[in-house]
Amino acid sequence: MSVAHIQDSKFTESFGSYSKMLARLNKLSVDKHFDAYLDVSWEDPEFQIEPGDPRLIESSVDPFTQSEWFENLSTEAKAQYCLYRYSSCLKTGWHFENLLQRGLLAIAFREKNGSETFRYVHHEIIEESQHTLMFQEYVNRSGLPVRGMAWRYRFVAELIIERVAKANPVLFFVFVLGGEEPADHLQKSLLKAGLKHPLLERIMRIHVTEEARHLSFARHYLESHVPKASRGQRMIVSLVAPFVLGIMARIMIFPASDLRKHTKMGFLEYRRLARSPQSRAMLRDCLQRTRKLFCELGLMGPAAEVLWKIHGIWGD
Numbered sequence: 123m124s125v126a127h128i129q130d131s132k133f134t135e136s137f138g139s140y141s142k143m144l145a146r147l148n149k150l151s152v153d154k155h156f157d158a159y160l161d162v163s164w165e166d167p168e169f170q171i172e173p174g175d176p177r178l179i180e181s182s183v184d185p186f187t188q189s190e191w192f193e194n195l196s197t198e199a200k201a202q203y204c205l206y207r208y209s210s211c212l213k214t215g216w217h218f219e220n221l222l223q224r225g226l227l228a229i230a231f232r233e234k235n236g237s238e239t240f241r242y243v244h245h246e247i248i249e250e251s252q253h254t255l256m257f258q259e260y261v262n263r264s265g266l267p268v269r270g271m272a273w274r275y276r277f278v279a280e281l282i283i284e285r286v287a288k289a290n291p292v293l294f295f296v297f298v299l300g301g302e303e304p305a306d307h308l309q310k311s312l313l314k315a316g317l318k319h320p321l322l323e324r325i326m327r328i329h330v331t332e333e334a335r336h337l338s339f340a341r342h343y344l345e346s347h348v349p350k351a352s353r354g355q356r357m358i359v360s361l362v363a364p365f366v367l368g369i370m371a372r373i374m375i376f377p378a379s380d381l382r383k384h385t386k387m388g389f390l391e392y393r394r395l396a397r398s399p400q401s402r403a404m405l406r407d408c409l410q411r412t413r414k415l416f417c418e419l420g421l422m423g424p425a426a427e428v429l430w431k432i433h434g435i436w437g438d
């Protein structure tokens with residue numbers, strides 16, 4: 123049997139499972155989906171957000187809260203830090219989702235009649251719209267002037283995201299994993315540690331449930347489309363990915379710089395905490411599954427491995 127034939131049958135097999143996976147995800151999106159206003163009890167007295175509420179304090183997941191700096195804050199200041207941190211994360215989250223939706227729309231625009239990809243892409247866009255509504259509602263209720271993603275990243279991303287999605291959908295889905303994997307890792311860790319505020323708990327549980335489908339779609343998309351890409355395209359993806367993933371992971375899991383100003387944390391303190399062993403470990407852990415996928419897809423050559431290490435996202 124020729125190598126080409128082996129590759130062909132491998133591709134048919136992976137495309138067959140891609141099609142089955144899409145059918146499953148399409149069904150799940152119909153069977154279990156959430157509405158930002160029907161499924162969150164925004165007016166429940168227990169769900170209200172108060173700036174000094176000690177139920178907001180979390181100090182076992184965020185590396186910044188596992189520090190002497192945080193320990194020395196008063197209970198009220200700790201709660202205020204955590205409230206700003208959650209609001210900031212959720213605003214960054216919807217900035218990312220907005221970019222993701224634009225890329226998905228560009229991909230859907232080119233799909234043919236009967237495409238299963240078209241249908242699932244739209245289920246995901248609808249779900250991301252609900253998440254965006256839910257996140258912004260939380261931000262509005264916190265009353266905090268959170269910025270979300272830094273202006274420079276928003277500017278560049280808005281310029282290129284649709285172009286990347288059209289020209290190199292595989293690279294676009296690397297960007298998708300770069301945003302969704304770290305957010306999912308952070309939210310699952312917070313849920314496992316036990317969130318005391320019921321509103322946050324509800325928002326994160328809804329989000330983690332629907333993101334499991336989005337992550338499955340992005341991974342299967344790469345599994346089915348990377349083998350089809352040319353050697354040159356695969357080389358570009360393997361070398362650009364560590365750069366995209368390293369930036370996206372930092373955007374999604376580290377506090378934004380406006381939080382530093384709001385909590386009057388010094389720049390050197392911020393830098394020290396961002397480089398602490400806990401922060402470095404979280405950076406590595408949040409992309410563990412993506413790293414494994416890249417190895418399986420043959421996107422982890424020696425040069426790529428060096429770049430993953432340079433970006434601080436390599437490790438077991």
Ligand SMILES: [Fe+2]
Pocket residue numbers: 219249250253329333
């Ligand atoms: Fe989402």
Ligand SMILES: [Fe+2]
Pocket residue numbers: 250302332333336
């Ligand atoms: Fe998502």
